[in-house]
Amino acid sequence: MKLLFLACLSPPTGNRTTAERISGYIQSSGHVCILRDIAEFKSSSQVSDLITEEKFEAVLMIHLYKGGRLLLDSSVPYGVIFGGTDINEDIKDEKKREVMGVVLQESRFLVAFTDQMKKIAELHWPFASSKIHVQPQGVVTKPCAKFSWGEFLQNSGVQCKNIDPYIFLLVCGLRQVKDPLFLVDAFSAWHKKEPRVHLIIIGPEVDAPFTQQVEAKVKSAFGVYLVSEKPQEELHAAMRDSFAVVNSSISEGMSSTILEAMDLNVPVLARNIPGNRAIVKHKNTGLLFFDPPEFIELSKRLISDTYLKESIVAKAKEYVEKHHSWNTERETYWKLTANLL
Structure with a gap:
């Protein structure tokens, strides 16, 4: 089968990582899977023409609204993977919700990363319940063998002469829903008192425009640095060598970064939102915070309580191995792809 896979591929964010991984599964089962960026298309007719020209037999897409609106004229079967912002944010918009309802009705299957995402979809579209499969994201990490931690810190602007720094790494695309500035003021004030901590x-x-806001804010902060994107293997190495990985998002479907940190034996501090609560159990597989003061309090405890840190890391690793196996994820998509035939 020749399958078209539509997803947000640029810039390289979580959706791209997910799309590339799932595309690999589909190709390994003997199908042809062509990844295309949703941003390339302005209308559903453009996608319809592409399907006809390239003789695609089916379509898979990530994001019920961004991808789904491009398939309203589709003549081939398709499946949908919820992205996160579609169910958490776009669903609040009446016009977008109407489009998503049509897409749901015509789809062969839908995939939700969490039970909570499935419940939200069922609440708005009860008719789609039997089509929705819950499949948590699989985890694959490959830290770069040649990565230099010291060089990375130096290039980032971190000054840590004669002291071992505590590096907190916040990995995210620079957009408002990720809220990268949420902790900056509190962290800057903490750094003034404790120079070993860096974000x-x-x-x-x-x-x-939002990136400019972030750059300006970080420039005036203390102990906070902004670094451009890195290849995935380098990013995984930087996560592995950090003291902790941070998530401060307003909304998440299922954060690949959190799961990767768990797999890399790095403790996670995550904002207390539904998407994060689905994979982080407070003081068990990670730490959840509601506001900046609580983040600082929990970070201090993580630094001072070695047992807590080691316990969180061990339980998180056990959790991802049990619930986020890439083998299980692969088998799920093999079966679902067969439904498109």
Whole structure:
């Protein structure tokens, strides 16, 4: 079968990582899977023409609204993977919700990363319940063998002469829903009192005007640094060598970064939102915070309580191995792809 896979591929964010991984599964089962960026298409007719010209037999897409609106004229079967913002944010918009309902009705299957995402979809579209499969994201990490931690810190602007720093790494595309500035003021004040703590924000520019806001804010902060995106293997190595990985998002479907940190034996501090609560159990597989003061309090405890840190890391590793196996994820998509035939 020749399958078209539509997803947000640029800049390289979580959706791209997920799409590339799932595309690999589909190709390994003997099908042809062509990945295309949703941003390339302005209308559903363009996608319809592409399907006809390239003789695609089916379509898979990530994001019920961004991808789904491009398939309203589709003549081939398709499946949908919820992205996160579609169910958490776009669903609040009446016009978008109407489009998503049509897409749901015509789809062969839908995939939700969490039970909570499935419940939200069922609440709005009860008719789709039997089509929705819950499949948590699989985890694959490959830290770069030649990565230099010291060089990375130096290039990031971190000054740590004669002291061992505590590096907190916030990995995200620079857009408002990721809220990378949420902790900056509190962290800057903490750094003034404790010079060993540093916050590095790393990720691609997604929203140019917002990126300028982030750059200006970080420039005036203490102990906070902004680093451009890195190849995935280098990013995994930087995560592995950090003291902790941070997530401060307003909304998440299922954060690949959190799961990767768990797989890399790095403790996670995540904002207390539904998407994060689905994979992080407070003081068990990670730490959840509601506001900046609580983040600082929990970070201090993580630094001082070695047992807590080691316990969280061990339980998180056990959790991802049990619930986020890439083998299980692969088998799920093999079966679902067969449904498109």
